[in-house]
């Protein structure tokens with residue numbers, strides 16, 4: 001079985017951080033092997049411990065394993081550009097978030113933010129287990145809502161492909177060329193002390 005290339009061998013942090021942040025990246029090469037249900041539970045377990053407003057835990061993960069009858073419906077939500085490599089994924093996940101607070105039905109202004117935190121927990125856990133975890137915006141949200149019968153008070157946020165690492169040679173050339181851990185903007189560009197602009 002192919003090993004997941006470790007991000008730390010391609011990336012350098014400008015300030016000391018835990019290596020898992022460098023090791024997590026978004027490969028597309030997968031083997032097509034099924035993901036063990038107990039491993040999948042470990043990913044959701046990690047997501048479970050994400051922080052959220054008032055501990056609302058407003059994320060909800062709908063998923064399909066490739067070896068089940070649910071698979072074609074989930075796969076059919078993806079744009080073709082994602083289908084070409086997700087064809088070897090083991091699990092496809094649709095991330096939902098509850099838009100209103102469970103206790104009073106009032107709008108929750110950070111439901112998307114919280115769902116993103118849960119995704120990152122899941123992604124870091126997957127990376128630590130040597131699994132591919134790849135977030136996706138490229139899918140049909142309306143179709144996901146209709147196909148998966150998502151109620152109006154839930155947002156369809158994103159999809160996630162999960163799988164075992166595979167041979168990049170099986171990827172179409174244009175995608176294969178990008179199959180490497182990417183770099184980042186410097187901290188000075190993403191954090192500033194004080195207001196947005198000097199006033």
Ligand SMILES: Cc1cc2nc3c(=O)[nH]c(=O)nc-3n(C[C@H](O)[C@H](O)[C@H](O)COP(=O)(O)O)c2cc1C
Pocket residue numbers: 024025026027082134135136137138139158180181182
């Ligand atoms: C919410 C979200 C949506 C994304 N959508 C797609 C997508 O539709 N297709 C794709 O190939 N990659 C997608 N990506 C992967 C990003 O391109 C990738 O995370 C980014 O380039 C940074 O690279 P890294 O994750 O390898 O560090 C998405 C990532 C996130 C978090």
